[in-house]
Amino acid sequence: MSVEKCGVAIIGFGNIGSGAAELLKANKERITQSAGREVELKYILDVRFPEDSEFKPLFISDFNIIENDPDVNVVVETIGGTRFAYDFTKRALSAGKSVVTSNKELVAVYGHELLTLAKENNVNYLFEASVGGGIPILRPISQCLAANEITEIYGILNGTTNYILTKMSEGQSYEQALKTAQELGYAEPDPTADISGKDTCRKICILADLAFGRHIDPDEVSVTGIDGVKDAVTPDGKVKLIGRAKKLDDGRIMIRVAPEVIANDHMLSCVENANNGIVVKGNAVGEVLFYGQGAGKMPTASAVVADVIDCVKHTNARKWLYWSDGEGVQLVSENVS
Amino acid sequence: MSVEKCGVAIIGFGNIGSGAAELLKANKERITQSAGREVELKYILDVRFPEDSEFKPLFISDFNIIENDPDVNVVVETIGGTRFAYDFTKRALSAGKSVVTSNKELVAVYGHELLTLAKENNVNYLFEASVGGGIPILRPISQCLAANEITEIYGILNGTTNYILTKMSEGQSYEQALKTAQELGYAEPDPTADISGKDTCRKICILADLAFGRHIDPDEVSVTGIDGVKDAVTPDGKVKLIGRAKKLDDGRIMIRVAPEVIANDHMLSCVENANNGIVVKGNAVGEVLFYGQGAGKMPTASAVVADVIDCVKHTNARKWLYWSDGEGVQLVSENVS
Numbered sequence: 226m227s228v229e230k231c232g233v234a235i236i237g238f239g240n241i242g243s244g245a246a247e248l249l250k251a252n253k254e255r256i257t258q259s260a261g262r263e264v265e266l267k268y269i270l271d272v273r274f275p276e277d278s279e280f281k282p283l284f285i286s287d288f289n290i291i292e293n294d295p296d297v298n299v300v301v302e303t304i305g306g307t308r309f310a311y312d313f314t315k316r317a318l319s320a321g322k323s324v325v326t327s328n329k330e331l332v333a334v335y336g337h338e339l340l341t342l343a344k345e346n347n348v349n350y351l352f353e354a355s356v357g358g359g360i361p362i363l364r365p366i367s368q369c370l371a372a373n374e375i376t377e378i379y380g381i382l383n384g385t386t387n388y389i390l391t392k393m394s395e396g397q398s399y400e401q402a403l404k405t406a407q408e409l410g411y412a413e414p415d416p417t418a419d420i421s422g423k424d425t426c427r428k429i430c431i432l433a434d435l436a437f438g439r440h441i442d443p444d445e446v447s448v449t450g451i452d453g454v455k456d457a458v459t460p461d462g463k464v465k466l467i468g469r470a471k472k473l474d475d476g477r478i479m480i481r482v483a484p485e486v487i488a489n490d491h492m493l494s495c496v497e498n499a500n501n502g503i504v505v506k507g508n509a510v511g512e513v514l515f516y517g518q519g520a521g522k523m524p525t526a527s528a529v530v531a532d533v534i535d536c537v538k539h540t541n542a543r544k545w546l547y548w549s550d551g552e553g554v555q556l557v558s559e560n561v562s
Numbered sequence: 563m564s565v566e567k568c569g570v571a572i573i574g575f576g577n578i579g580s581g582a583a584e585l586l587k588a589n590k591e592r593i594t595q596s597a598g599r600e601v602e603l604k605y606i607l608d609v610r611f612p613e614d615s616e617f618k619p620l621f622i623s624d625f626n627i628i629e630n631d632p633d634v635n636v637v638v639e640t641i642g643g644t645r646f647a648y649d650f651t652k653r654a655l656s657a658g659k660s661v662v663t664s665n666k667e668l669v670a671v672y673g674h675e676l677l678t679l680a681k682e683n684n685v686n687y688l689f690e691a692s693v694g695g696g697i698p699i700l701r702p703i704s705q706c707l708a709a710n711e712i713t714e715i716y717g718i719l720n721g722t723t724n725y726i727l728t729k730m731s732e733g734q735s736y737e738q739a740l741k742t743a744q745e746l747g748y749a750e751p752d753p754t755a756d757i758s759g760k761d762t763c764r765k766i767c768i769l770a771d772l773a774f775g776r777h778i779d780p781d782e783v784s785v786t787g788i789d790g791v792k793d794a795v796t797p798d799g800k801v802k803l804i805g806r807a808k809k810l811d812d813g814r815i816m817i818r819v820a821p822e823v824i825a826n827d828h829m830l831s832c833v834e835n836a837n838n839g840i841v842v843k844g845n846a847v848g849e850v851l852f853y854g855q856g857a858g859k860m861p862t863a864s865a866v867v868a869d870v871i872d873c874v875k876h877t878n879a880r881k882w883l884y885w886s887d888g889e890g891v892q893l894v895s896e897n898v899s
Contacts, residue, residue, distance in 0.1 A: 239735035248709055248846050259708035353706065359847035361698070361706030368689065368705075369698030372585055372867030381899035492853055509585050509864035510696035510854065516829055517850035526844035530709035 230265045231537040232296040236288070238271040238280075239355070246280050246527030249533075255484045256530065260481055260537040267297055288313055292320045299532070299536045301529060302326040311335055314476050318342045318350065327354035327525050333427035337440045349539060351532035356382065357427045357501050359524030360517040361531075366435055366505055373507025375436040379469040382428040384499035385412045385419040386451045386466045389486075391497045393457035394464075408421040411499050421450040422466060422482040429468030429480060436470065436505070437478050449483040462488040470552030492516075515557055567602045568874040574641030574648055575608040575617075575627070578664050578691070579864030583617050584640055588869075593867065597874040604634055625650055629657045631688040636873045638866055639663040654665040655679045655687060660873040664862050665693035670764035674777045686876060688869035692718065693765045694838050696861030697854040698868075703772055703842055710844025712773040718800055719765040721856045722749045722756040722805045723788045723837035727821075728834045730794035733800075748836050756785040759803060759819040766805030766817060773807065773842070774815050786820040799825040802833070829853075 233249070234267065235242045249256060249266050257263050259555050268291055269283045291297050299388075300317040302324055304310040311332050316323050318339065326332065331339075333351045343350035353363045381387050387410050392402035403420075406412035418424045426443045441558050450466070457464045467485040472478055487494045492514050496502035501519025518524040570586070572579045586603050588595060594600050605628055606620045615621075625700065628634050635726045637654040639661055641647040647668050654661050655676065668676075669689045679688035690700045701711065718724050725748050729739035740757075743749035755761045763780045771777055787803070804822040809815055824831045829851050833839035838856025843849050855861040 227838050232885065239775050244846075252709055252711055256709055256713055359844075361702040362851050365698040365702055365704050369868050370864065371871045372589055372593055372864050374589055407686075455665070490834070492829075492832055495829055497827070507696075507864060509581075509589070509860045509867075511858075511861055513697050513852070513854035515850070517854060518813050518848050523846045524848055527707065527844060529705050530846075534708045535705065 230263045230296075231260065231298045232265050232267045232294070233299045233300040233301060233350035234270065234294075234297045234532060235266065235293040236270040237302065237310070238269050238274060238284075239303065239305070240522045240526050241529065242269070242271075242281075242301065242303035243278075244522035245303065245529045248526045248530050249500060250384050250525065252530075254313070256534060260534045262537065264533060264537055267294070285343045286318065291322075294317055295559070297322055299323045299325060299533050301533060302328060302331075303529070304328065305330070307331050307334060312340055314350075315342060318346050318348055321346055321348055323350050323351070323533040323539075325354075325529055325536060326347075326528055327352070328375075329424070329427045329431060329508075331354040331544060333430045333443050336431065336434060344441040346449045351535060353513040353532050354525050354528035356424070357503055357515065357528075358384075358432050358517070358519045358521060359527040360501060360503065360519060361528075362432070362503055363435055363504075364516050366432070367514065368508050370436070370505060370510060370513075375472070375505060375507050376405040377469070377471040377506040378429070378432045378436055378503065379467055379471075380503035380504070380514075381465050381496050381501050382468045382503065382519065383419055383422075383425045383466060383495060384501060385416065386422075386494065388412075388499040389500070390451060390454065390457045390466065391465055399454065407409050420452055421451075422468075425466060426467040426482045429470050432468075432476055432503070433480055437472055439478055441480055443477065447481045447483075451484055454484050459486050462486045462491070466492060467493075567600045567633075568601050568635045569604045569631070570636045570638060570792065570870060571605040571607065571608040571628045572603065572638040572640060573628070574639065574647070575606050575611060575621075575744050576640060576642070577741075577859045578862045578866065579638065579640035581618075581859035582640065582870075583861045583869050585860065589867075593698045594613060597871045598876075599874065601870060602872055604622050604631070604778065617735070625653065628659075629653055634659055635664060636660045636870050638800040638870060639665060639668075640666065640866070642667065644668050644671060647869065651738070652677055652679060653656060653686055653688075655683050657736060658685055659684055660686040660688070660876075662686075662688045662691075662866055662869040662873060664689070664866055666692040666761070666764045666768060670694045670767045673768065673771060686873050688872060689768070690869050691862050691865035693768050694852065694865075695854070695856040695858060696864040697840065697852050697856060698865075699840055699842075699852050700772055703769070706742075707842060707844050707847060707850075709802065710846045712809070712842060712844050714806070714808040714839065715766070715769045715773055716801050716804055716808075718805060718830060718833050718838050718849075718854065719805045720756055720759075720762045721838060722753065723759075723762070724833065724838070725749075725836040726780035727788060727794045727803065730791070736789070751859075757789050759785040759788075759805075762803060762805040763819045764780055766807050766819060769805075769840070770807035770815055770817055774809055776815055776816055778815065784818045784820075788821055796823050798825045799828070800831045801886065802830060804830075865889075 389402040726739040
């Protein structure tokens with residue numbers, strides 16, 4: 226095994242960023258073995274830090290340090306949102322560093338642009354953690370189902386709303402269930418992005434882009450949230466908030482986010498509480514489903530660090546794992562919805 | 563895109579082999595795009611063939627032709643069993659050709675030896691289709707969950723027995739259910755390998771090997787089949803045939819195959835009919851589940867061809883996808899059960 230280390234910087238030390246730091250430390254042996262060489266966390270960038278953190282020696286607040294350190298090979302962007310994350314991601318890629326992110330908002334809106342920039346700079350931009358938390362989904366679609374024409378992807382992509390609908394199916398009112406979700410930390414104090422379906426929409430757009438090679442602006446998708454749901458159980462099945470992307474016979478892509486009644490004998494009706502379940506339909510494989518915790522600190526960190534490992538493995542043999550495989554055929558951006 | 567073609571030979575033109583041939587043809591455009599260059603089916607080897615096959619011009623019966631053709635880069639072994647498959651696989655690997663297989667018996671017994679031979683010859687030996695049919699499972703474990711210490715894998719790994727148990731839960735007797743399964747082609751005329759749990763055992767041994775890096779001889783595992791099951795539904799949940807591999811605190815691996823009662827609120831209790839469901843437990847990700855058709859011609863061909871694509875992609879940049887990643891740390895064979 227090469228003794229050469231691979232340097233990592235984490236930018237954004239919130240829930241996911243600190244989870245990634247902890248995981249890199251806790252599973253160091255396993256990660257080194259998987260990556261083929263040692264992965265060294267060199268810097269953690271944020272504007273404020275917990276005083277008592279074990280990672281204190283790594284804290285910095287100036288992105289120039291990361292940008293100019295040739296020993297940083299991979300940047301983990303866990304800032305969230307598009308403002309600082311967009312700028313830092315562009316600078317990191319331009320400086321020849323691979324970037325890994327859990328930032329679904331950034332990927333849904335700027336994914337194609339950032340992938341193109343990554344390719345131009347011969348580095349990777351990976352975002353497995355942006356959909357389904359730790360559930361393997363993007364890599365299985367792009368690699369394990371590579372022999373299939375993907376015809377449809379649909380599923381429960383937001384744990385907060387699924388938790389609320391589960392509690393409603395058990396007899397709670399919408400207001401009670403939302404309050405419980407907030408008390409447990411599943412829902413934000415301002416739960417609008419989840420409740421409105423916007424979070425689900427970003428994720429189904431990322432999945433559609435990956436499966437069908439077409440960039441769809443989340444703002445152009447028809448979205449109905451769960452705030453209008455009166456009964457989470459109907460005679461025909463359970464109500465679930467479903468993100469759905471389907472390739473129509475004429476080649477167009479249909480995307481929508483709305484509550485749907487899921488029959489009781491469908492696997493998605495078994496996906497309860499804050500879990501996610503994602504169904505991928507291929508013309509050879511039929512329907513396969515991926516299930517697990519779709520959010521949370523350590524599950525999401527699991528996906529982030531798996532992407533870091535992939536970047537480390539491919540530092541010397543550049544390889545684009547998602548759209549840009551082959552000759553980037555799928556990188557063409559067509560706004561069809 | 564490179565115009566250089568990649569040559570493929572299929573050995574064994576039964577259900578899965580013919581499915582792979584059909585899929586390579588039907589999804590040619592998608593496969594070329596995923597692989598980065600054209601994948602050309604050059605030969606199909608068997609001892610007898612359907613007279614009216616569209617693939618007739620490719621039929622051969624002499625393995626020397628494949629072995630000596632430098633334009634064959636990948637051999638798809640869909641013969642099954644260990645007799646001819648073992649010999650041909652060794653010859654193909656020794657001749658510098660990557661081998662892809664759906665042959666769980668061969669992988670469970672000779673997997674380590676064949677992987678070592680593949681590594682010595684700088685080629686790949688891939689077997690995603692040997693567990694769970696088309697369900698992505700081996701690659702997600704080895705890549706997407708690479709940041710986790712895997713602590714346990716368990717699930718429904720045999721569609722035939724799950725179909726029988728499902729029908730029993732709906733009121734049929736064991737004998738009735740077995741007969742229905744045979745009529746539908748789910749169960750073989752001699753269903754012993756399925757019913758006895760032997761098929762499940764081979765698959766859980768492959769999964770354990772991949773997750774824990776230890777070769778376990780299927781013959782040394784405690785296996786109980788479903789022929790003793792009286793009631794497929796109990797007050798505590800449904801009876802399912804479960805293969806289970808667990809890493810104990812002292813480092814030993816516990817493996818067993820037996821009918822277990824699965825609580826009604828567990829996702830595996832929703833896995834009905836001939837479907838498979840596999841749960842992987844990691845110390846960061848928690849529990850994730852992979853679900854789909856665990857057998858069948860086209861689903862299994864989907865996994866076979868995905869492995870072919872992976873071989874094609876890595877023909878010039880040799881890379882071992884499973885145990886032998888890194889420095890082959892996990893290739894050490896320790897028989898601990």
